[in-house]
Amino acid sequence: MKTTTRSALFLVALALTATGCGSGFTVPETFCDAVVKKDDLSPLLPEGEKLKNKRMKARSKPGAFCSLSVDGTRILYVAYQHDDAPLLPENRRAVIQRLERAATRKVSFPGEAIIGSNGAEVSAKCIDPTPYLTFDVQFAGERVEDSSSGYKKLQRFLDDFVPAVTEHLECTADS
Template identity: 30%
Template sequence: MTTTMRPARRRGARALAAAAVAGSLALAAAGCGESGDYAVPDRVCGVPVDADTLSPLLPDGEKLTESRRDKGPGSKSCRVTVDDTLVVYLAGDITDRGTDAVSPGDRGLRRLGEPALVQGVGDKAAVADGGAKAMASCTYKGEPRQFVGLVQLEADAPVPAKTPERRDALLAFLKSWFPAAGEAQGCAP
């Protein structure tokens, strides 16, 4: 059962400052700061997610966009931007079972900073300072395969700013996005 939640709203720094000034002056300006807000979606790159898990990974800004790319059979990626700055990269790949796609020694994960194995997502998962990766056995087109999903933060100043909170936010988002992403690519558990 999928529950659609009302998306959270993000405000740009100017909108927040304007709202604070308006509140402190007790002005009743209906809609003040609303035009620059973007709604945090409950679907990202065609995959349903809990907006509350996506929101901590997104900076304030005016506009959120995404661009999807089909990289061939069983391989998709998507770039999420805020105000034309790439902030989150998502990738999903169907691979052969037995491929160890998630390891703290993996160069890609090490590049994201201090990867550590975590529990509660797929068959195996790791979270690093700037990303997270998981893999799970599945069936794809009637064949035993595995789904590998990657969440990578791309901005120069990733959010949350503090590394422990960012790692927790990445894990929470991975738990929300990963199972739905695998199913969306036709890799059923």
């Protein structure tokens, strides 16, 4: 009887660990004032006790700086702003060299993106007030995967997050 109880407790503990329920915080429903899917955000967040979700308004151009920190370590940082043009071709090489395993990736929204395992540069097409909304994304911590497919969880988050921000700012463009 005791062996059955211990086995059941072990399986429950294993299930909680596998689903990420061991963290002392709740995955936020919003980031940068945009609603995000928890299933797309949670794979980026390590286990921890305290999560800080910050947003600061940009002063030079319309936009914002946002960050998520777990136990004092910044895990996700996004700076976005309205722009007249997408990322310039001459700057693409520098971005690809700066990010780990970066390449131009197809995205689910109108625009273009260079995504690596530890960050991204994104230009999303807009309607108003400018033709583009550009994003500088930095991803750090133990969940960064330095592998050929390490960019996929960051891309999954961006495929949800970028359209959510453009919709929140009412600058969504048609494909």
